[in-house]
Amino acid sequence: MxxxxxxxxxxxxxxxxxxxxxxxxxxxxxxxxxxxxxxxxxxxxxxxxxxxxxxxxxxxxxxxxxxxxxxxxxxxxxxxxxxxxxxxxxxxxxxxxxxxxxxxxxxxxxxxxxxxxxxxxxxxxxxxxxxxxxxxxxxxxxxxxxxxxxxxxxxxxxxxxxxxxxxxxxxxxxxxxxxxxxxxxxxxxxxxxxxxxxxxxxxxxxxxxxxxxxxxxxxxxxxxxxxKEIISQEICVVMDSKEDNKHVGHLLEEVLKSELNHVKVTSEALCHAGRHLQQIILDQCYNFVCVNVMTSDFQETQKLLSMLEESNLSILYPVVVVSVHFLDFKLVPPSQKIENLMHIKEFSKKVKERNILLYGLLISYPQDEQKLQESLRQGAIIIASLVKERNSGLIGQLLIA
Amino acid sequence: MxxxxxxxxxxxxxxxxxxxxxxxxxxxxxxxxxxxxxxxxxxxxxxxxxxxxxxxxxxxxxxxxxxxxxxxxxxxxxxxxxxxxxxxxxxxxxxxxxxxxxxxxxxxxxxxxxxxxxxxxxxxxxxxxxxxxxxxxxxxxxxxxxxxxxxxxxxxxxxxxxxxxxxxxxxxxxxxxxxxxxxxxxxxxxxxxxxxxxxxxxxxxxxxxxxxxxxxxxxxxxxxxxxKEIISQEICVVMDSKEDNKHVGHLLEEVLKSELNHVKVTSEALCHAGRHLQQIILDQCYNFVCVNVMTSDFQETQKLLSMLEESNLSILYPVVVVSVHFLDFKLVPPSQKIENLMHIKEFSKKVKERNILLYGLLISYPQDEQKLQESLRQGAIIIASLVKERNSGLIGQLLIA
Missing domain, CATH: 3.90.550.10 (Spore Coat Polysaccharide Biosynthesis Protein SpsA; Chain A)
Known part of the structure; x- marks a missing residue:
């Protein structure tokens, strides 16, 4: 023996x-x-x-x-x-x-x-x-x-x-x-x-x-x-505690809730040294949507990734992280920001080794309320697809809603 | 009765x-x-x-x-x-x-x-x-x-x-x-x-x-x-008959062949009024990779989509079309071309009604032979993912290899 x-x-x-x-x-x-x-x-x-x-x-x-x-x-x-x-x-x-x-x-x-x-x-x-x-x-x-x-x-x-x-x-x-x-x-x-x-x-x-x-x-x-179905039952929207960021984060949360039946959508702030978020990780949520304040960087996403890497969450199941960025496509042509955001590919390669599947998502943020709802809805569909399929071949891609 | x-x-x-x-x-x-x-x-x-x-x-x-x-x-x-x-x-x-x-x-x-x-x-x-x-x-x-x-x-x-x-x-x-x-x-x-x-x-x-x-x-x-497995057994690489286009198309075909075991990879020209291609459609190939000559337009993809729409191929199963574009990222920053290529979203919405799932793929085309092989390999992995999953939530996205 x-x-x-x-x-x-x-x-x-x-x-x-x-x-x-x-x-x-x-x-x-x-x-x-x-x-x-x-x-x-x-x-x-x-x-x-x-x-x-x-x-x-x-x-x-x-x-x-x-x-x-x-x-x-x-x-x-x-x-x-x-x-x-x-x-x-x-x-x-x-x-x-x-x-x-x-x-x-x-x-x-x-x-x-x-x-x-x-x-x-x-x-x-x-x-x-x-x-x-x-x-x-x-x-x-x-x-x-x-x-x-x-x-x-x-x-x-x-x-x-x-x-x-x-x-x-x-x-x-x-x-x-x-x-x-x-x-x-x-x-x-x-x-x-x-x-x-x-x-x-x-x-x-x-x-x-x-x-x-x-x-x-x-x-x-x-x-x-x-x-896949079992580990896709909860999505946590992570956002900075700053007011404007919280606003758009909650908007996305609401649309996710209405678009995704049978999925529990929660939200959590990155502040308070991430205590609540730590609990969500301990409670085994395998899907995170991270709302970044600045369109051109990954500050919030990087904080979240560090927390996930420190935890052992991804040992048994691949964890999906969608790094979300907002941009008014009318005011700023997306191509200007895209080049910066394409660096997500490098991050994604690194965290893939820890069984974390990282994707980028740039959501159009028009002034028009109805158009905003539509682009948030498109974003929710993309998030749902990424969470459902857990496709490791598409990590590091910057998707656009 | x-x-x-x-x-x-x-x-x-x-x-x-x-x-x-x-x-x-x-x-x-x-x-x-x-x-x-x-x-x-x-x-x-x-x-x-x-x-x-x-x-x-x-x-x-x-x-x-x-x-x-x-x-x-x-x-x-x-x-x-x-x-x-x-x-x-x-x-x-x-x-x-x-x-x-x-x-x-x-x-x-x-x-x-x-x-x-x-x-x-x-x-x-x-x-x-x-x-x-x-x-x-x-x-x-x-x-x-x-x-x-x-x-x-x-x-x-x-x-x-x-x-x-x-x-x-x-x-x-x-x-x-x-x-x-x-x-x-x-x-x-x-x-x-x-x-x-x-x-x-x-x-x-x-x-x-x-x-x-x-x-x-x-x-x-x-x-x-x-x-999904049954209808993913064959991928046809479609290209214009112009020499330089054929060259890069065949390179991609070779990488697809070596990366995707158990998948039959064929190639076909869009010329001769598409006679051979018609036969491939009749023979029920459900996956097409269309190589476009100019980085900034969809001429070849549009020709292929017309042929597919005329046929009844997509009545029973969703057909995957990956519109491939090449670009030397060192010579031309991708952001310059991306805006044009983002129009693929509009095409994809139109052909989705006919059960055709259209995705865009921009492949880096560096001068260095080894780097080219690597970006083609990345492209092949993305194509394989799209063909395997048939994810309708990601249609119209421009993916980058």
Missing amino acids: EPGPPGSSGPAEPGPCLSGQRGADHAASASLQSAARTEPGRHSLAVAAVLPAGGCGERMGVPTPKQFCPILERPLISYTLQALERVCWIKDIVVAVTGENMEVMKSIIQKYQHERISLVEAGVTRHRSIFSGLKALAEDQLNSKLSKPEVVIIHDAVRPFVEEDVLLKVVTAAKEHGCTDYDLEFGTECLQLALKYCRTKAKLVEGSPDLWKVTYKRDLYAAESII | EPGPPGSSGPAEPGPCLSGQRGADHAASASLQSAARTEPGRHSLAVAAVLPAGGCGERMGVPTPKQFCPILERPLISYTLQALERVCWIKDIVVAVTGENMEVMKSIIQKYQHERISLVEAGVTRHRSIFSGLKALAEDQLNSKLSKPEVVIIHDAVRPFVEEDVLLKVVTAAKEHGCTDYDLEFGTECLQLALKYCRTKAKLVEGSPDLWKVTYKRDLYAAESII
Whole structure:
């Protein structure tokens, strides 16, 4: 058995959990936090998870095993680990991977800062992989940091959308009924295996539409769209606290609100050492529209980018930042300002390394109220497109509304 | 029973079929044409299809019934009709829709120029809808243009990716075995219904991964991605026949070829009254990169747009046109030319009405060979992004590589 990176394989500390301290779970798990909090007794039960991840993904029609296929440039299995990790009462997560993918898996754990993960070598079949995982949990190994669990959840590495309430139900059932013979989606062979070789209670997770398995290439497409949708549910309009800047920022905010249904649009000032903004970043908003006071510079955008870079927000998901600039095209021909604003390309290359997708947006600001509304509406459509698609091929572009 | 729009409900003329005369089938059906041609005997068999489309799509979680949910702005059922229509030996397609959706369905048939379609009112259950469709085919109605079929294919309106070879196998089996009792995915009740009430042979289409049904919202996402992928498999670089223009056009073509794997990149001249280009449009290429000679005008792009507007290429799928302009940023500051090129926004609004997505792309053309390669590579990445996403929110933008 091979442990994960230093410090990653120990059990989580008991105590308050699901507080969203390290990003990316808010959108998916918000509804689950209350469920967990109503079951504090659960925390005292020792629960572990085993993920068989030794498959080769032949049905996918792509050379990469499906658990390593990228979704928004991050491997699928990382999403599944993230879903299990956010459940604080799962003390250990044992992943069974083939020897040849061991190094890939280690680098995934390191890059995406996964915790509580241990690695074991997968067997030639799914059952043997599960067996290896259970064995690692059951044995009293000298160097093992694993705690012996009372309940083990067996979960496919290619089911990224598992929710805490399902896991909670399974664990509750397992505790109440032991391993009695359930009617399980995947048959009971795995269960028999667990009963035969281990002194650990085991139960398979029953399937449901939400628990859907990524099997075909079309499932990868669907998963990507679902994830994009989840992280596009909130846009924060960031502006300086100066009055005139605030005015135009709020105008844009209003138009965004009316143009984008199903999206929560908030606004925040860059002042007060950005305390409120810090909270929005902690609460995992992945989309920012930054209103710049001067048409020709990026002062506000640069402040925001620094804050984002300091946070770990973009480790798991690409963060979209739209740097917005206003200009009365009648008074000043846009070409005069464009050359300056084209420097956004250099910034965008730099922050792309940190998984931040930066785009520029120059919005026409005519004196005529109706025309202004129309150009703000055009701007909102462009912002919505950028947020929805998260197209890394178009970073650094200066778009014009 | 309500007939479709004038001229749409009669049987197709026998003779050569699948010649791709009216767009959009090439990518999906290319491999099937040979299969059909090896079975000429099939043309003499009278085959019809019944599509029950009366469902309300409650599992989708959206208010629109799933068969009417838009994919690239076109309702799902239109893709299914297109898949059946391209099979010339299916003489009639009977769609069962609810009374309240009858007008919507008629407008879909008209807008997307579907042929051989007849409409009947759906029953309260799927079985009753199928019965209505079969009844319409079996009865000798005075005003009916329907021909009495020997075999009827029952096909779900929400399975858009049906391929001709599957249909052919089904029809062959149905003809050979009549309605013997098959082991069918959807059970045999429908078959019993057909046997009991009609004098028409009926057989249900067996499911397969390709025949996958759009059931959940994630299936709509997957379908959209699959369709985008299908229509993004070929990019045609269009250029004037003048030598210097051809040179830079071919350079871009080469970079596109090396940057975009899995995409067929061709090039075509705008000259010879565009004969070859006409053929490419007929062969259903949905992506064009148009190289303009003068940096400051759109002469070549306008010629191409006229050709596309005259053709019916964009009826079924949005066509992407990237208007490419070259400029040595060292010799001429881009801002000088940008103002002219920003007129692309007006063109793009006009052609959007015809389902053509027009974008501008200004590529830096430095003297240095290596720098040129890099800016062409940037251009290729932007072109690939535009083709892949088909983002209508970004039409009319002038992107810079």
